[in-house]
Amino acid sequence: MQKSFIALVGAFVMALTGCTEKSPADNLAGDAVKNLQGTSWQLVTADSSANKEDCENLPPVMDFLDDTKVSGNLGCNLFNTTYTLEGKKFSFAPAATTRRMCSPDAMKLEGRLLNVLQNTRYLTQNAAGLMFWDEKGQLLAQYEPEKTSSCQ
Numbered sequence: 764m765q766k767s768f769i770a771l772v773g774a775f776v777m778a779l780t781g782c783t784e785k786s787p788a789d790n791l792a793g794d795a796v797k798n799l800q801g802t803s804w805q806l807v808t809a810d811s812s813a814n815k816e817d818c819e820n821l822p823p824v825m826d827f828l829d830d831t832k833v834s835g836n837l838g839c840n841l842f843n844t845t846y847t848l849e850g851k852k853f854s855f856a857p858a859a860t861t862r863r864m865c866s867p868d869a870m871k872l873e874g875r876l877l878n879v880l881q882n883t884r885y886l887t888q889n890a891a892g893l894m895f896w897d898e899k900g901q902l903l904a905q906y907e908p909e910k911t912s913s914c915q
Contacts, residue, residue, distance in 0.1 A: 787884075787885065787896070787898065787899055787900030788850070788851040788852065788885050788900075790900055791851060791885055791887050791894070791896055791900055792887060792889065792894065793887030793888050793889040793894050794887060794888055794889065795850045795851045795887065795888075796848060796851075796853075796886050796887065796888045796893065799827035799833075799846075799848065800827055800828070800829060801827065801828075801829075802826075802827050802908075803824060803825070803826045803827070803908070803909035804824060804825045804826075804827075804892060804893055804906035804907065804908060804909055805822040805823065805824045805825075805906060805907060805908075805909045805910065806822050806823040806824070806838075806876070806904060806905075806906055807891075807892065807904075807905045807906060807907050821836070822838075823835065823836055823837050823838045823872070823876055824836055824909055825906060826909075827846075830845075831845045831846050831847065831848075832844075832845055833845065833846055833855070837860065837872070837873040837876045837877065838865070838869045838872040838873045838876065839863055839864075839865035839866075839869040839870060839872075839873045840860045840861040840862065840863050840865075840873060841860065841861045842858045842859065842860045842861075842880070843858065843859055844856050844857065844858035844859065844880065848886065851885045851886065851887055852884065852885060853883055853884065853885055853886035853895075854883060854884060855880045855881070855883060857881075858877070858880050860877075875904075876904065878903065879895050879903045879904045882897045882898070882903060883895045883896065883897065883903060884896065884897055884898040885897075885898075885900070891905070891907060892905060892906050892907035892908060893905065893906045893907075
């Protein structure tokens, strides 16, 4: 009888801890994003020596438009898609892109950013900008507010 009671209590405790399992969103840095509409962001790059007026090598950007639409460039090609946002949960719909061929470095960066579009499951924001996270809570990319440029 006592063994049955201990087994029952153990099963009950396991059921309770399973119900309170934390989501990766609980551990992400930053806050939930309130509104993206009308904002523009550029990829944070490690290359701080990049010429800000180099119109051939502008940083990748994302422009969040009306009605959950987003467009921008991936370092080489242009893209457009839509997104869903619910608290910290975030995802992009499959994106349409142009199909230009660029330098190997630009294409490598573009591949990384296509991965961001495909695998983002969470989005947070802090004073520095937006952070895109995968389903395991791994940081995929960070974007900062877009800086103005004389390139058009």
